[in-house]
Amino acid sequence: MSLFRLKNFPGKGSFPHGIHPPGNKEFSAESPIEVMPPPEKVILPLLQNIGAPCEAIVKPKQNVSFGECIGVGKAFVSASLHAPISGKVQKIGVTTLPNGRHLPAIFISAEGEQLSGQDLWNDILGKDWPRDCPMVYSPQTIANAIHESGIVGLGGAAFPTHVKVMPDDKKMIDTLMINGCECEPYLTPDYRLMVEVPDAIITGAMLAGRAVTAKEIVICIEDNKPKAIERLKEKAKGTVIKIAVVKTKYPQGSEKQLIKAVLDLEVPLGGLPSDVGVAMSNVGTIAAVARGVVKGKPLTHRVISVTGAGIQNPKNLLVPIGISIGETIQFCGGFTKDAARMIAGGPMMGFAFSSLDTPVTKGTSGITVLTHDDIRREKETTCVRCGRCADVCPMNLVPTKIAMAARHHNISLAQRYNIMACFECGCCTYTCPANIKLVQLIRTGKAQIVVSRKS
Ligand code: SF4
Numbered sequence: 001m002s003l004f005r006l007k008n009f010p011g012k013g014s015f016p017h018g019i020h021p022p023g024n025k026e027f028s029a030e031s032p033i034e035v036m037p038p039p040e041k042v043i044l045p046l047l048q049n050i051g052a053p054c055e056a057i058v059k060p061k062q063n064v065s066f067g068e069c070i071g072v073g074k075a076f077v078s079a080s081l082h083a084p085i086s087g088k089v090q091k092i093g094v095t096t097l098p099n100g101r102h103l104p105a106i107f108i109s110a111e112g113e114q115l116s117g118q119d120l121w122n123d124i125l126g127k128d129w130p131r132d133c134p135m136v137y138s139p140q141t142i143a144n145a146i147h148e149s150g151i152v153g154l155g156g157a158a159f160p161t162h163v164k165v166m167p168d169d170k171k172m173i174d175t176l177m178i179n180g181c182e183c184e185p186y187l188t189p190d191y192r193l194m195v196e197v198p199d200a201i202i203t204g205a206m207l208a209g210r211a212v213t214a215k216e217i218v219i220c221i222e223d224n225k226p227k228a229i230e231r232l233k234e235k236a237k238g239t240v241i242k243i244a245v246v247k248t249k250y251p252q253g254s255e256k257q258l259i260k261a262v263l264d265l266e267v268p269l270g271g272l273p274s275d276v277g278v279a280m281s282n283v284g285t286i287a288a289v290a291r292g293v294v295k296g297k298p299l300t301h302r303v304i305s306v307t308g309a310g311i312q313n314p315k316n317l318l319v320p321i322g323i324s325i326g327e328t329i330q331f332c333g334g335f336t337k338d339a340a341r342m343i344a345g346g347p348m349m350g351f352a353f354s355s356l357d358t359p360v361t362k363g364t365s366g367i368t369v370l371t372h373d374d375i376r377r378e379k380e381t382t383c384v385r386c387g388r389c390a391d392v393c394p395m396n397l398v399p400t401k402i403a404m405a406a407r408h409h410n411i412s413l414a415q416r417y418n419i420m421a422c423f424e425c426g427c428c429t430y431t432c433p434a435n436i437k438l439v440q441l442i443r444t445g446k447a448q449i450v451v452s453r454k455s
Pocket residue numbers: 382383384385386387388389390400431432433434435436438
């Protein structure tokens with residue numbers, strides 16, 4: 001029976017278009033978050049956020065302690081970096097991210113005693129989160145603490161959070177929306193946070209709400225997560241926070257679609273949520289805000305899912321940023337015999353990659369390992385002009401036209417079709433009966449545009 005209802009909000013609880021792919025959350029949804037043992041080394045790319053990279057302030061052979069700042073984000077849209085383990089800087093080298101980018105990175109090997117197990121859990125996710133603390137801090141103090149903590153959007157976008165909460169007289173924020181939709185198939189870290197540490201989310205939401213001086217704070221959750229809804233409703237009692245239960249549909253967790261679903265507001269093409277008086281953060285980010293402000297501790301760890309039919313024992317893990325993905329897979333019992341493809345993130349918006357040495361970054365919400373059965377696809381055939389890709393596009397684009405323009409390197413035509421408005425949700429590719437890799441072609445087209453702007 002559907003729990004669907006949306007009370008006290010102008011939106012209808014859903015948005016036009018979109019799809020209903022299998023959720024596949026059952027692999028890891030009921031696995032409580034486990035604390036990974038500290039690794040022997042971490043690799044920390046200097047760019048883990050949208051915007052400018054940070055600058056390393058440590059040198060090889062230098063000792064660093066847990067939580068110490070090792071990279072400073074000097075640009076406004078940047079984020080600082082902190083050591084997730086105590087140890088020694090081995091080198092400033094180069095690493096490769098799942099999206100294929102080669103980036104400078106700080107390599108640290110572990111030395112000395114490390115915080116681990118229950119002590120680490122208590123330090124990161126805590127036990128008692130004060131409910132009355134927000135009024136203790138001014139909005140500027142909260143924004144500064146978020147900035148110093150190096151917090152970025154942990155839902156995958158990795159946009160520096162301080163930029164969203166810095167007071168801005170030109171763009172007043174009416175509503176802070178906390179995104180707990182987690183609509184990407186397979187992934188469950190946000191679900192586990194909502195079930196296991198709802199107090200951290202409530203405290204973080206009130207702090208972030210004060211930072212942006214929002215009149216309303218709304219936590220948005222899809223109706224396929226009744227346990228999370230129940231936990232947060234219970235914890236939100238007696239606070240100003242409301243819970244909006246929205247309909248399960250992909251990509252409900254996308255900013256523009258969620259604003260439409262709950263507030264019935266349209267973010268203009270090329271615009272931002274702040275253009276309609278909204279600030280949005282995901283639940284994991286908000287828990288990090290609580291830690292950063294209340295405890296004065298930076299972002300060093302995050303929760304990820306290691307999941308899919310290609311993993312022996314799918315789990316949700318609290319891991320240090322910079323740990324190798326291979327280690328997390330090993331901790332989950334390794335691959336199954338028919339494992340075929342590793343994806344950073346989920347299958348709709350994630351990136352396939354091949355190296356087990358690839359580090360977990362601030363924006364890594366999970367690792368999905370698919371099997372040969374999962375990825376078996378028919379060969380690409382000719383477009384039959386069925387229009388299904390346009391029917392499902394939540395941005396009202398015509399994906400087939402954009403993709404064909406990109407395939408033929410016709411950048412100006414792709415731009416006329418609004419290629420940059422595509423946020424790569426993958427609905428078009430998922431639905432295409434001709435198996436045309438539309439979103440992949442669109443990504444290539446966008447990359448061509450970025451290159452042409454630089455040259
Ligand atoms: S869904 Fe595929 S076959 Fe149908 S119009 Fe779009 S690209 Fe062509």
